[in-house]
Amino acid sequence: MGNTKHLERVSKRLGALHPSATLAVDAKAKALRAAGRPVIGFAAGEPNFPTPDFITEAAAAAAKDPRNHKYTPASGLPELKEAIAAKTLRDSGVRIDPSCVIVTNGGKQAVFQAFAAIISDGDEVILPAPYWTTYPEAIRLCAGVPVPVFAGGQQGYKVSTQQLDAALTERTKALLLCSPANPTGAVYCAEEIRRIGQWALRNGIWVITDEIYEHFVYGCDRSYILREVPQLADRTIAVNGVAKTYAMTGWRVGWMYGPQDVITQAANFQSHITSNVSNVSQRAALAALGDGTATAERMRGIFNRRRIKITEMLRGVNGFAVTEPKGAFYIFPDVSRLLGKNIPMPDGSVRTARSSAELAALILDAALVATVPGEAFGAPGYLRFSYALSDEDLAEGAERLQRLFARAEV
CATH class of the missing domain: 3.40.640.10 (Type I PLP-dependent aspartate aminotransferase-like (Major domain))
Structure with missing residues (x-):
């Protein structure tokens, strides 16, 4: 056999890839939730609604049709x-x-x-x-x-x-x-x-x-x-x-x-x-x-209500600078004022986050709130919150953040 020591086991292109940060955070939140922890997940980029019945019924019929086999x-x-x-x-x-x-x-x-x-x-x-x-x-x-x-x-x-x-x-x-x-x-x-x-x-x-x-x-x-x-x-x-x-x-x-x-x-x-x-x-x-935009319009009305609520509540979080979103179901506050500052923890300790990635980890540990750090989006110093979650979880998650950062030195 020839000398193959120089050959890499994984190609350079795949080896250079980073895993999806949004899916990784969502997976961690789901794992904590499965372990019985009351995690509020703001990470997932998907509507929190089931697929409408008329669509699933069409799929069920399609599965029985030999044309689709x-x-x-x-x-x-x-x-x-x-x-x-x-x-x-x-x-x-x-x-x-x-x-x-x-x-x-x-x-x-x-x-x-x-x-x-x-x-x-x-x-x-x-x-x-x-x-x-x-x-x-x-x-x-x-x-x-x-x-x-x-x-x-x-x-x-x-x-x-x-x-x-x-x-x-x-x-x-x-x-x-x-x-x-x-x-x-x-x-x-x-x-x-x-x-x-x-x-x-x-x-x-x-x-x-x-x-x-x-x-x-x-x-x-x-x-x-x-x-x-x-x-x-x-x-x-x-x-x-x-x-x-x-x-x-x-x-x-x-x-x-x-x-x-x-x-x-x-x-x-x-x-x-x-x-x-x-x-x-x-x-x-x-x-x-074939349904046109009827399904989307129903969801849009609910998302709009949540958009208004989360904008209001995150603006009440000490250290957050919030730009009102006009579309999709995400909000992207600037949290740079919190970086490098002393943040009192619920257990009486004090912690400091040097990056938004560290801050997101701190939030998950201390408040059981999952969010995605801005580094994943080419924007250090920011956090992404999806408001595609229930009204109750949205309010509870935002209140946890308000309590966590209430005494932060900003």
């Missing part, structure tokens, strides 16, 4: 792709051909395939920060280079075209746009979307737009980049799915659409890595889309 087209059931095209026209006013749609195993696969479709070695992707944890990892997996552009609470967590200009280089290939945004709840208005779209058009930049939270917007209108700048259609890939809108995170149905040549290659890629999405899940998604 075999392979189907890798890019998705034709009738589901047609429904996605119809839904896109209804909700955004953007007309797409069903042949330009790929049904994916959740929104995450759509995000990864979007980057894989257009990014070559060394290409740069401008990534507004705070960002969802998966974006930079997916870019690196495609041998691209994420270029974070930070916008804090004083900007409403929204980047300006001046900041984009400063990040632009000859290697810039794409811009990632997520509105409403995870983790901040920021929403770009139509004028802001239009300015960014025109900037991308002028500079020949691709746009990957993540629209997964489109139906959870409060007090402002939702906007779509292809509606505002339709000339970008040849350089835009949109990703979406049923996970948030229909409380179907576990069903794993997302989609992407874009220019025909790119979609064709992305479909070829999918044919090799996953083949088709589960047919039962696709039939469930077809039933969901």
Whole structure:
């Protein structure tokens, strides 16, 4: 045998990946809860509602239908792709051909395939920060280079075209746009979307737009980049799915659409890595889309009530600086004033957190409240709270924080 000592057991690309911080925190909270600890979990990024009965009933019927027991087209059931095209026209006013749609195993696969479709070695992707944890990892997996552009609470967590200009280089290939945004709840208005779209058009930049939270917007209108700048259609890939809108995170149905040549290659890629999405899940998604936005509207009303409540309560936490979210179901307070300060503990001791990661660990230990540190989102000094939990847990969790930090030196 030849000398193989230099060969690594794990590839450099996979070895460099970080696990999903949001899923890790949620798993720890669930483990503590299973052990009998009264943990309040603000970490999970999913609606706390069951999938509606009409969707699960459609899935049950689909499971008994022999048509769904075999392979189907890798890019998705034709009738589901047609429904996605119809839904896109209804909700955004953007007309797409069903042949330009790929049904994916959740929104995450759509995000990864979007980057894989257009990014070559060394290409740069401008990534507004705070960002969802998966974006930079997916870019690196495609041998691209994420270029974070930070916008804090004083900007409403929204980047300006001046900041984009400063990040632009000859290697810039794409811009990632997520509105409403995870983790901040920021929403770009139509004028802001239009300015960014025109900037991308002028500079020949691709746009990957993540629209997964489109139906959870409060007090402002939702906007779509292809509606505002339709000339970008040849350089835009949109990703979406049923996970948030229909409380179907576990069903794993997302989609992407874009220019025909790119979609064709992305479909070829999918044919090799996953083949088709589960047919039962696709039939469930077809039933969901047939409901229009009724399910989302019911959830939106509940989320809006919780959004108002958590904003009010977190503003009552000593050391928290809170920007009101306008979309999704997250709030992203600045906790930098608490870092490095003495924090009296319930047991009489005093502890200090030097980072928001340490602060999140302290909160879980001392108050049994699970939140995700800003480091996971490219934003040290912040914490993400999801308000997709019951009204009772939301109030109890916020009250625990108020008690914990009441005597902190800030």
